[in-house]
Amino acid sequence: MTTSGSSASGDEQGSGPETTPDGHHVVIDGRRWRATDPGIPDTLAAELRSALMTGRRGVGAAKRAEEDTAPHRRIVDDAKVALGERGAPWWEPATEEDRRRRIAATIRTLAAARAPGTTCPSDAARVVGGEAWRPLMPTVRAVAEELAAAGEIVVTQGGEPVRAPWRGPVRLGRPD
Numbered sequence: 001m002t003t004s005g006s007s008a009s010g011d012e013q014g015s016g017p018e019t020t021p022d023g024h025h026v027v028i029d030g031r032r033w034r035a036t037d038p039g040i041p042d043t044l045a046a047e048l049r050s051a052l053m054t055g056r057r058g059v060g061a062a063k064r065a066e067e068d069t070a071p072h073r074r075i076v077d078d079a080k081v082a083l084g085e086r087g088a089p090w091w092e093p094a095t096e097e098d099r100r101r102r103i104a105a106t107i108r109t110l111a112a113a114r115a116p117g118t119t120c121p122s123d124a125a126r127v128v129g130g131e132a133w134r135p136l137m138p139t140v141r142a143v144a145e146e147l148a149a150a151g152e153i154v155v156t157q158g159g160e161p162v163r164a165p166w167r168g169p170v171r172l173g174r175p176d
Contacts, residue, residue, distance in 0.1 A: 024091055037084030039130025044123060045083065048106075051113040052079035068095050075112065081105035082127055082167075103136070103143045111153050111174050118156060118171035144172055151175055 017026040025032040037043060047080030047098065058071065062069040082105045084090035088098035106127045108117040114130045121140045125133040128140075144165040147153045154161050 013173075022091075024089070034085045034089070037090035037127075037130075039090070040083065040127050042132075044127050046111055048079050048083050048109055048127070050110045052076060052083065054113075055079055069155060075109070078105040078109045078112075082109045099128060099136075100143050101137065103140050104147060107140075107144055107147060107153060107172055111172050115174045115176075118173035121170065124172075144170075147172075 017028050019026050024060045026035050055072050058072030062072055080086035081102055088094050103124050106124040110123055121144055125136040125140045129136040148155045153172050156171045
């Protein structure tokens with residue numbers, strides 16, 4: 001990223017798009033877009049961006065085939081919320097509701113991106129909480145329990161589905 005306050009374009013620097021001085025937005029073709037939360041670990045941010053691009057390609061393919069784009073748009077929305085590019089701004093204190101929405105979006109995105117494999121609940125906490133992720137674990141587990149009850153994810157232990165309330169280490173995956 002271009003350093004804060006710099007007016008050089010990313011092409012000149014070779015390090016990405018221009019950013020606003022506060023780092024909250026990137027500027028592409030003269031238009032401001034919310035920047036990805038810099039607190040997300042690089043490997044998880046890359047995985048979320050990959051899921052975002054998969055969703056975008058799905059929207060395009062569905063449009064060309066004149067099919068329903070809604071499932072693909074949900075993937076795009078979830079990935080953007082997880083990245084902090086949509087929903088409550090990542091640089092402002094989050095309400096409990098905002099935090100839970102971002103955790104749910106992150107869980108759904110990572111579960112879909114890693115299917116047929118699973119994801120650890122701590123990955124969702126790391127995306128939302130950055131270095132201060134550990135205190136979020138009870139909320140992540142509660143959101144995962146809600147998503148499992150709604151049939152959006154499956155919670156497993158030792159490769160076998162478990163029902164809430166669960167104890168010990170678990171993995172989160174897609175139900176299909």
